[in-house]
Amino acid sequence: MSSIQRYLQMANRSVNEQFVGVDGFIDDDMYFAGDMNTFFGADGEAQAAPVAAPSVMRSQPYIITVSNASNAAVTIDVFGAYIYLNNAGFSAGTLTVSNVTITSNLSNVTYYNLLNQSSISPFTIGSTLISSVNGTTSQVLQPITLTTQDANGNQAVKILTPVVDPYQNQSGIVDLKQPFRVDGFTKLTFQIFASSSVQFQFYPSDTINVARGLGGNPVSKQYGSPKIIRPAAR
Numbered sequence: 001m002s003s004i005q006r007y008l009q010m011a012n013r014s015v016n017e018q019f020v021g022v023d024g025f026i027d028d029d030m031y032f033a034g035d036m037n038t039f040f041g042a043d044g045e046a047q048a049a050p051v052a053a054p055s056v057m058r059s060q061p062y063i064i065t066v067s068n069a070s071n072a073a074v075t076i077d078v079f080g081a082y083i084y085l086n087n088a089g090f091s092a093g094t095l096t097v098s099n100v101t102i103t104s105n106l107s108n109v110t111y112y113n114l115l116n117q118s119s120i121s122p123f124t125i126g127s128t129l130i131s132s133v134n135g136t137t138s139q140v141l142q143p144i145t146l147t148t149q150d151a152n153g154n155q156a157v158k159i160l161t162p163v164v165d166p167y168q169n170q171s172g173i174v175d176l177k178q179p180f181r182v183d184g185f186t187k188l189t190f191q192i193f194a195s196s197s198v199q200f201q202f203y204p205s206d207t208i209n210v211a212r213g214l215g216g217n218p219v220s221k222q223y224g225s226p227k228i229i230r231p232a233a234r
Contacts, residue, residue, distance in 0.1 A: 128201065
């Protein structure tokens with residue numbers, strides 16, 4: 001093998017190694033988490049924002065209620081747009097699967113709208129407020145399996161574990177401070193108890209909208225912490 005051939009072989013190997021080592025789907029730990037400093041640090045909670053930084057809009061939630069009408073527990077998915085957008089269980093923007101209904105609590109936005117947005121404009125959820133509407137209040141402590149994949153079929157799974165803040169005043173409610181990103185592949189899977197309803201308020205910390213670029217603005221927009229639970233006096 002000539003010296004030129006050896007050089008080309010080494011160069012090809014180096015390119016391949018760089019390609020495989022790129023921050024991609026499986027090795028990128030931040031695929032789920034995102035940058036929490038843009039959420040909790042944006043308004044000075046976690047760290048001071050730069051003096052010249054513009055003010056950050058406080059996050060407003062996507063709100064849905066999941067209701068189980070059956071007398072048995074059911075395992076259900078939330079999100080998963082690429083799976084559920086064409087589901088026959090949709091009626092007037094509300095989805096019913098296995099006697100479990102998922103509906104939006106925003107008057108001008110349906111659950112179908114939310115799924116559709118997640119499929120074309122991904123977002124990062126920085127905080128999730130989970131509230132028991134009726135039934136067993138321990139529903140809010142059910143672990144949630146976060147699953148996503150890419151177009152190559154590579155899958156990634158993470159368990160989100162709701163925990164009661166020992167300093168909070170409310171009961172039957174938890175603030176899940178585990179961030180995760182949502183696109184059309186992403187779904188949240190959990191078990192909902194018999195004859196129970198639970199509400200989720202998903203507070204985005206970052207949203208993507210390519211239409212913003214038409215006006216010369218960044219397609220990504222960050223939001224400040226909603227400060228949804230106040231600690232009790234210590």
